[in-house]
Amino acid sequence: MTEQIDKALAREYEAGFVSDVESETFLPGLDEDVIRRISGMKNEPEWMLEWRLSAFREWLEMEEPDWAQVDYPKIDFQSISYYSAPKSMKDKPQSLDEVDPELLRTYEKLGIPLIEQQMLAGVAVDAVFDSVSVVTTFRDKLEEAGVIFCPISEAIQKYPDLVKKYLGSVVPKKDNYYAALNCAVFTDGSFVYIPKGTRCPMELSTYFRINEQNTGQFERTLIVADEGSHVSYLEGCTAPQRDENQLHAAVVELVALDDAEIKYSTVQNWYPGDEEGKGGIYNFVTKRGICHTNAKISWTQVETGSSVTWKYPSCILKGDNSVGEFYSVALTRGRQQADTGTKMIHLGKNTRSTIISKGISAGKSNNSYRGLVRMNPGAKGARNFTQCDSLLIGDKCGAHTFPYIESRNPSAIIEHEATTSKVSDEQMFLCRQRGLDPEKAVSMIVNGFCKEVFKELPMEFAVEAGKLLEISLEGSVG
Amino acid sequence: MSEWLESAIARAQHLDDWLAPKRAHAVELLAQTKWPTRKTEAWRYTPLRPVERTTAGKISDDVSLSPETIADLTPIELVFVNGQFDASQSTKELPAGLSISLGQDLDAAQQASALTAFAAIKPERHLFGLVNDALAEDVVLVSVAEEVEITQPIRISSLLSQGAESHTRVQVSLAKGSRLTVIEDIQSQGETLSTAFVEYDIAANAYLEHYRFALQTGTNLAIGGSHFNLSDKSKMHSSIVGFGSDLSRLDTDIIHAGEFADAKLNAIYLLDGKELFDLHATVEHAMPNGTTEENVRCIVADRARAVFNGRIHIHPDAQKTLAALNNRNLLMSDKAEINTKPELEIYADDVRCAHGATVAEIDKQALYYLQTRGVSRSKAQVMLNFGFINELIDLMPNAALAEWVRPIIRERFAQMEVK
Numbered sequence: 001m002t003e004q005i006d007k008a009l010a011r012e013y014e015a016g017f018v019s020d021v022e023s024e025t026f027l028p029g030l031d032e033d034v035i036r037r038i039s040g041m042k043n044e045p046e047w048m049l050e051w052r053l054s055a056f057r058e059w060l061e062m063e064e065p066d067w068a069q070v071d072y073p074k075i076d077f078q079s080i081s082y083y084s085a086p087k088s089m090k091d092k093p094q095s096l097d098e099v100d101p102e103l104l105r106t107y108e109k110l111g112i113p114l115i116e117q118q119m120l121a122g123v124a125v126d127a128v129f130d131s132v133s134v135v136t137t138f139r140d141k142l143e144e145a146g147v148i149f150c151p152i153s154e155a156i157q158k159y160p161d162l163v164k165k166y167l168g169s170v171v172p173k174k175d176n177y178y179a180a181l182n183c184a185v186f187t188d189g190s191f192v193y194i195p196k197g198t199r200c201p202m203e204l205s206t207y208f209r210i211n212e213q214n215t216g217q218f219e220r221t222l223i224v225a226d227e228g229s230h231v232s233y234l235e236g237c238t239a240p241q242r243d244e245n246q247l248h249a250a251v252v253e254l255v256a257l258d259d260a261e262i263k264y265s266t267v268q269n270w271y272p273g274d275e276e277g278k279g280g281i282y283n284f285v286t287k288r289g290i291c292h293t294n295a296k297i298s299w300t301q302v303e304t305g306s307s308v309t310w311k312y313p314s315c316i317l318k319g320d321n322s323v324g325e326f327y328s329v330a331l332t333r334g335r336q337q338a339d340t341g342t343k344m345i346h347l348g349k350n351t352r353s354t355i356i357s358k359g360i361s362a363g364k365s366n367n368s369y370r371g372l373v374r375m376n377p378g379a380k381g382a383r384n385f386t387q388c389d390s391l392l393i394g395d396k397c398g399a400h401t402f403p404y405i406e407s408r409n410p411s412a413i414i415e416h417e418a419t420t421s422k423v424s425d426e427q428m429f430l431c432r433q434r435g436l437d438p439e440k441a442v443s444m445i446v447n448g449f450c451k452e453v454f455k456e457l458p459m460e461f462a463v464e465a466g467k468l469l470e471i472s473l474e475g476s477v478g
Numbered sequence: 479m480s481e482w483l484e485s486a487i488a489r490a491q492h493l494d495d496w497l498a499p500k501r502a503h504a505v506e507l508l509a510q511t512k513w514p515t516r517k518t519e520a521w522r523y524t525p526l527r528p529v530e531r532t533t534a535g536k537i538s539d540d541v542s543l544s545p546e547t548i549a550d551l552t553p554i555e556l557v558f559v560n561g562q563f564d565a566s567q568s569t570k571e572l573p574a575g576l577s578i579s580l581g582q583d584l585d586a587a588q589q590a591s592a593l594t595a596f597a598a599i600k601p602e603r604h605l606f607g608l609v610n611d612a613l614a615e616d617v618v619l620v621s622v623a624e625e626v627e628i629t630q631p632i633r634i635s636s637l638l639s640q641g642a643e644s645h646t647r648v649q650v651s652l653a654k655g656s657r658l659t660v661i662e663d664i665q666s667q668g669e670t671l672s673t674a675f676v677e678y679d680i681a682a683n684a685y686l687e688h689y690r691f692a693l694q695t696g697t698n699l700a701i702g703g704s705h706f707n708l709s710d711k712s713k714m715h716s717s718i719v720g721f722g723s724d725l726s727r728l729d730t731d732i733i734h735a736g737e738f739a740d741a742k743l744n745a746i747y748l749l750d751g752k753e754l755f756d757l758h759a760t761v762e763h764a765m766p767n768g769t770t771e772e773n774v775r776c777i778v779a780d781r782a783r784a785v786f787n788g789r790i791h792i793h794p795d796a797q798k799t800l801a802a803l804n805n806r807n808l809l810m811s812d813k814a815e816i817n818t819k820p821e822l823e824i825y826a827d828d829v830r831c832a833h834g835a836t837v838a839e840i841d842k843q844a845l846y847y848l849q850t851r852g853v854s855r856s857k858a859q860v861m862l863n864f865g866f867i868n869e870l871i872d873l874m875p876n877a878a879l880a881e882w883v884r885p886i887i888r889e890r891f892a893q894m895e896v897k
Contacts, residue, residue: 401821418833
């Protein structure tokens with residue numbers, strides 16, 4: 001049976017094409033001058049440059065983390081180009097008509113038409129291509145509601161007070177190696193501000209695309225939900241199929257003020273490398289949110305891409321009665337390696353967190369859940385429930401669980417459970433008996449396995465995630 | 479590197495006996511080892527300051543210490559006093575099929591084979607295991623002949639007087655089809671430091687019943703390890719009872735080196751005051767069809783800190799493995815702390831592995847129920863705590879030991895501060 005599964009897993013990476021766009025790209029290398037140039041390109045105020053430079057100095061002193069269950073050759077940070085933008089973006093097109101049609105075609109091919117009329121109503125998109133934001137749709141409609149949704153480079157110019165106040169407030173500059181690097185060299189990303197008591201009228205979404213060779217993508221996302229507001233945010237990403245590894249080191253910061261709610265969903269589909277593990281994206285991402293009183297942050301992620309993933313979307317439950325959620329499906333195949341999970345830091349009273357993690361390993365891949373649940377002394381009556389399930393497809397892959405549980409409050413209750421098993425012969429037999437071919441059977445079983453997470457995704461994403469999983473599993477059935 | 483480790487290395491370099499090659503290897507590794515800090519994963523929650531500060535050292539004066547008697551138990555005694563093997567208190571008349579000997583008394587051929595077995599099961603990653611390799615002098619070898627069942631348990635007692643430092647090492651080997659019970663016990667007074675390591679080689683179809691009582695408290699610094707190698711169809715049943723001290727650390731490694739081996743490990747620890755107990759339990763399933771069942775329960779009162787790391791590692795060939803780990807913790811006070819990390823690392827697909835961990839306080843409803851029946855709050859708390867732990871004591875195969883340890887635990891509960 002494993003053979004059939006393997007065959008079914010040998011899929012094509014559909015987003016692996018390269019767009020022929022003329023780009024302006026920095027020469028590889030990293031020093032203070034490069035950072036000054038990035039800052040200059042973006043026309044940034046002095047404080048922003050200072051912030052970048054201080055982060056860079058911190059970064060130089062830091063050591064690359066090696067505790068994750070992943071194995072990759074040392075990254076040469078001097079061989080990466082830290083800025084690349086399509087030439088046509090230089091004069092900042094004022095409307096969609098002025099945007100290079102090749103760029104628009106790229107997004108169309110990826111299934112993300114940027115022309116508003118063609119879009120699913122109710123989703124505003126910020127499209128980031130290499131180091132710049134190409135276009136942000138539905139801005140007028142959002143502005144009516146008082147919602148700010150724009151590239152972060154623009155926010156630094158237009159809303160410096162908001163950016164100054166919140167940038168780095170959740171993920172400090174020297175939080176970790178890759179976060180510090182991101183602070184120094186980040187190029188673009190999205191900024192969202194939802195005013196008090198506002199329910200964002202549509203889903204917001206950012207689509208990241210790496211196109212140029214030998215570049216890294218370092219984007220930065222900052223979402224601030226003011227008191228009593230609500231927003232649902234989606235993130236997607238793809239990259240061309242190349243033999244070299246490319247680095248993606250992003251930082252996402254969420255701030256949910258009193259009674260606010262942020263729902264952050266990711267479908268990560270970076271190029272995972274080929275069957276032998278050649279090429280693919282190194283996805284080293286820091287995502288963290290802070291919840292004030294009665295606030296809620298919910299992370300949902302479907303991870304199918306990247307050759308190496310190192311990602312722990314976390315919640316700091318600072319305010320009383322705040323809620324953190326983490327729903328994750330991570331699928332690895334070929335030679336992919338994923339070390340992903342979450343941190344739930346309970347500081348306030350009656351804070352609650354739920355962690356549901358589903359790992360699926362196939363081929364020769366390794367998939368790890370790494371999580372931390374901490375109940376601080378103040379977390380009276382706090383509650384956590386964690387469930388980590390792993391599914392193994394084939395006998396050459398690995399599934400690992402590393403949960404850290406730290407409790408300093410007797411009234412806090414923590415429950416953790418983890419299981420690991422394979423697609424059982426009985427399940428397969430039952431499906432086959434009812435006339436399903438092995439591929440459909442596995443897909444069905446895996447979909448069932450992931451159901452708890454998929455039901456948390458916004459509708460369009462859930463459909464996409466299900467399809468993605470199906471494609472990913474193609475050829476892995478045996 | 480710490481001064482303490484430097485001095486340990488210096489002392490090891492002065493020793494010269496049949497263990498010299500192993501000692502030299504350990505010293506070499508120690509010299510390369512960084513002294514653990516908060517960033518060292520294996521010592522993340524367990525600071526080594528007490529070791530750095532200890533005044534305990536080697537004592538060669540004659541002291542009279544003898545192991546505690548346990549009702550209804552007449553063990554074969556194997557006694558160390560301040561790290562030295564005490565032949566006078568150790569049992570000389572041994573049942574047929576059992577041999578106990580001191581490494582230095584063996585002939586050259588025997589020493590050569592003992593040398594090969596030394597530190598072959600205990601993984602090199604244990605810092606204090608290497609310290610023990612380097613500083614243990616009186617290494618005792620215990621072996622049971624094929625198909626022999628030794629009904630009398632062996633008790634390894636390590637006794638320490640005030641200010642003493644001790645490094646004891648015992649190598650136990652069970653030949654095919656043999657059966658043996660071993661009790662490891664440490665008793666110390668005042669400020670002491672001990673490293674006590676035992677390696678168990680369990681051959682095919684053999685059965686080991688194992689107990690480790692780490693009942694040291696206060697300024698007794700106790701670091702140790704029990705390491706088991708399981709061959710085809712062998713079985714082991716281990717029970718660990720621990721109290722905390724300024725620093726108590728125990729590493730257990732169970733290695734399924736043969737097929738169809740079965741391991742059971744039950745551990746309880748009860749901490750009070752400012753105590754710390756750190757249990758690192760690793761299970762390596764290297765071969766198929768093995769089974770492992772682990773139950774770890776812990777009660778932490780006052781300002782004590784409990785650390786547990788339960789790792790189950792399934793190697794690529796270890797198909798059809800069944801492994802389960804259950805870790806339950808009770809926190810009794812606002813200042814107490816529990817850090818637990820049940821890990822699974824799995825490289826084979828046809829296995830069933832699970833772990834569960836919970837941290838909570840005593841069920842308020844149960845407490846209330848007992849109070850409504852006229853039981854005082856403090857008594858009710860002792861009852862509930864005891865019930866939580868007693869389930870595992872009931873699983874001890876040796877009734878005499880269970881009867882002996884029960885009142886000791888009950889007394890400890892009575893001392894724990896009730897709020």
